[in-house]
Amino acid sequence: MKKQEILAIIKAGNFNKIKFAVADIDGVLRGKYIHKDKFFNAVDNGLGFCDVIFGWDCADKCYENSEITGWHTGYPDAKAEIAMETFRQIPWEENTPFFLGDFSNDPKYADAVCSRTLLKRIARQSEEMGFKPIFSQEFEWFNFQGTPSEIAASNYTDLQPITPGMFGYSILRSSLNHAFFNDLFELLQQFDIPLEGMHTETGPGVIEATVIYDDILAAADKALLFKSAVKEIAYRHNFVATFMAKWNKNLPGCGGHIHQSLWDLDKKQNLFFNSESDTKMSQTMQYYIAGLLKCLPEILPMFAPNPNSYKRLCGGDWAPRTLTWGIDNRTCAVRAIPGSEKSTRIELRVPGSDTNAYLALGASLAAGLYGIKNKLPLEIAPTTGNGYLETGKGVLPDSLEKATKKMAESEIANELFGEAFVKHFTLTREWECQQSDKNDSQWELKRYFEII
Template identity: 35%
Template sequence: MRELTRVGIDIETFHSEDGAGQLEVTFRPSFGLKAADNAHTFRTSVKEICQSQGYTASFMSKPFEGVVGSSCHFCHSLWDLEGRQTQLYDEESKWQLSEVGQYWIAGLLEHAPSIALLCAPTINCLKRFQPETFAPVNATWGVDNRTAAIRLKVDGSGGTYIENRMGASASNPYLLLAATVAAGIDGIERKLKLPEPMANSAYNPKLVPNNVKKLPTTLPEAIQNFVADDLMFETFGADFIKTFVALKQHEMKRELEAKGKGKSKDWEMDFFFKIL
């Protein structure tokens, strides 16, 4: 944590989490692409520093069954061009969330099933989306609700932010940023209506409205949602989508081969643990 400040990563909090060897680290936000740069530098630095000491730091999302997975909560806020005036907080508005902020979250919910592929980009990542694990299972939002996909944290004009809880620790921060921005802007341009927030557990199907979309839990389902979303096709382009989907198909092939050899429980650890 001390060394990271030398490469521009200002650590705010650092503590242990529920899983064995699982740690949570948060660092100060930055504007624009610098946020993704920081996430990439952080992850790479941690892996290299640990390797130099004889340890393996892994950002594999779900290395152990029955244990909570590791996430990459994408916390973000909206500001004016000068970065001085928040565009999220509005004391007079419902939920103290500005009209622009409401459109933005509505866009995230509208495209949640399709951007899930970039938030949780591997077979292993998608296994996080399980009830009662503090990972989301549906396209819901709530004020300080950690069971929903999108959590709004209201803390005045300087500290109000949106937490996209769909991100897995193995996600690519640049793709996660791009997908989030594309979905949010679409909500603003179309002035999508924000549904009522989840006041209670979003894991309880009796409390979740029938029209709420579920998040994909398998790679084929996630791919299908992604390629069927016109906004994602327009945002990322045909070349990226063709290449990315081919990579995911290779991943599914590896899984089938492992199952055929009776190693369905081992292949993910062998394939993902060290490289992620």
Template identity: 35%
Template sequence: MSTPNPSEITVAQLPEILKDDAAVKVGGVDIDGMLRGKLMAKSKFLSVAEKGFGFCSVVFGWDMHDQTYFKELKVSNAENGYRDIIAIPDLSSFRRIPWENDVPFFLVSFVDPDTNETLNTCPRSLLSRTVDKLKAQGMGAMAGAEFEFYQFRAPTSHDGPEANSSSTAQFLKDKPVHQLPSLTEGMFGYSLTRPVHNQEWYYSVFDTCSKFRCGIEGWHTESGPGVFEAALEFGEIKEMADRAALFKLTVKSIGSKFGITPCFMAKPRAGLPGNSGHMHVSLVDSAGKNLLWRGEEDLNAPWPDVRYLSDIGRHFLAGLIDGLPDVMPIFAPTINSYKRLVENYWAPVTVSWGLEHRAASIRVITPPTASPKATRFEVRVPGADTNSHLVLATILALGWRGVEKKMEIKLPPLGKGQDVGGAADKGERLAKSLKDGTATMMRPGSVAREALGDEFVEHFGGTREHEIKLWDEAVTDWEVKRYIETV
């Protein structure tokens, strides 16, 4: 079954491309980065491929467990009847799902039916609008993504022999989390033997990602029980965001077939390292030339760390530094995210940057340690629990704001051997909780409002306030165990 070049597919070609298919699967990205979609009859899909179809807006009106937000948010609420929005298939996203008998698959973006413009809360659309600003100036952006995540063995379901993520959820209803077994034990990063313990699953993930066009560049164990890390193949920034979302879908789907539950929580286990979701970003011209590379060494650079970084690169970095504190809920979107962002766990906790500095929030990668074409920024604050479309849109929007304003870097680099949060770190401490981060992001005049728009910030901030409210009302095992007898 030949696959045409997706970027060249037209609506007129679809009947031929899908001639042997009976159905098509579609999916869109919600505010939490989850894919929401359905299976459609081929005839139905062909009839809506050009102008789109109605899709219940409630996917932007409820949380990751389908509980409607306590706060009525503009896009979808009881007053507007959780009306339909329009889902437009992106033909360039065409894939076939390898683990579902090669059923055709298309991603969608969401449109406001009243204005016929892209929905401000749609993650794919937010990123596209940001990319369009660069495109108008003859530029583009490239990106890469790295995800660390735990693997747990899914217990056998109470209802049958198949073990998958659903049976893990059932197990945790009446069993403590620490009883959930890890795929492997111990701390063994970059092991060449541990993957062989689960060889069929390990290679199935790698091979399936390649077939599903979310290919893995590097795939290895990380330090931690059952922890693996995947670096996805570098590419154009919108494609990279799509691949990141589809990578998570692939890993979860393949895991279920092997009785394995992948966990992208930022901090699944106390006392162990968390799961990062580092993002790499660079700017290019229309010919693909890296615009962050200076071309030659600047002997008069303000710091040696930027001597190979172009002026546009310095402005971009300044924009990241300036805006980072105001976008923390996007880089750390859950209550659990902030358990990872603590001192002494190789996680950045301040506004900090430095050349090849893996403890800083922003790692600058330039010659002489990298090739000119590989010059880029690695933003190390995001965890694996993030929405990659929102993270990449935010990085690009903050950096581009710095370019447009010709901002200057206001903070010295973190020196080698200097600890993040130590005496030599002059950067602001990032938010320590989702509540603090959300308040900072939503305040009048925040950088987030300027870079991402009031409508998006109001919606996303409202979803985080919902998460905070649920947490404030929760009673944890820790509390009960600590206080049940003693107070």
């Protein structure tokens, strides 16, 4: 929809407010309602937004190690831009107009802290190389009975999933909460986040859904909005949804797998597909996989951003920790899915559902492009058995502390994302490590259960 068409809809609509949001470094959407007169002015002139959103963590505690903003700067306004292409209306809020934004036109924040701007930059580099990146993220998440207040009052004990038992792909269990399933599918469609599929997953109260693929920036927008929308729709049913990577050590974790392919700029040819190859994999696809495997250990915090993330990456339960790839092998870090020209793609299985989609999708694309630029040979043989056991090919860092230290010192990370971003982001991950409370066994649930 063109800009003037969007403005006409809002002018003619029977509403006085607009909802607007930007993503912080954790992928949490921070937003506000604004009068539509202010919106019309902001379309051309931008919108002031307190830069504290880049100076605090997911619990609103101000960083003490941030240089870009803090008490020492007085937390001034940053200049947010409204991304007109993200326009949609919220069906569960009387069709209130909604927009995402970023800080791409504010030089202080664009390169160092704005994750959406970083993704735009990487996507632009891809197109300059002749590649149109087509992506989608799929999510697994747990759902619990009760309100946020009730769950917090229980100190996150005796949590009651919306369904009992380990019922993956269960038609029976999805019927138990048919109204919730129906609202998720239909309301997300109306909110311009169409789902390719949705089903119960292994674990009590677990659902998995895949958002239909799109250009990478639109796919990341939809991924962030998907998580927020699911939580809001869950509230309507007296449920709470959590996207924690591993809320319970005895249950499977929650993946945020990233499907990806590169097409020509007209989106007519899948450049990962080669009809003449025995595997149907092009040389470009092989370079891309080699880039992912090379870069993964250097940039892991962008795929596993919290201490809790590493409880999922334990080598089993559908979450990889080895530097492996295989053809249609779900035990590997990289699952190659060669098929038809339309469907040939890669699934990166390392990310959890607790990611910032702008960072996770951007990091995946940047790593793949690194492989193409440097024509990295795919020297690691494909895994045909259990990839969790193939530790000889390399193993990912097993804690956020180790992964952050490696990224902070990485020449590859600085090349892919720029020194300003790497410095700020790794400082925030160091801070995140420091927030652990060894005297409180529930600290991860209190911190990540609802917000992340």
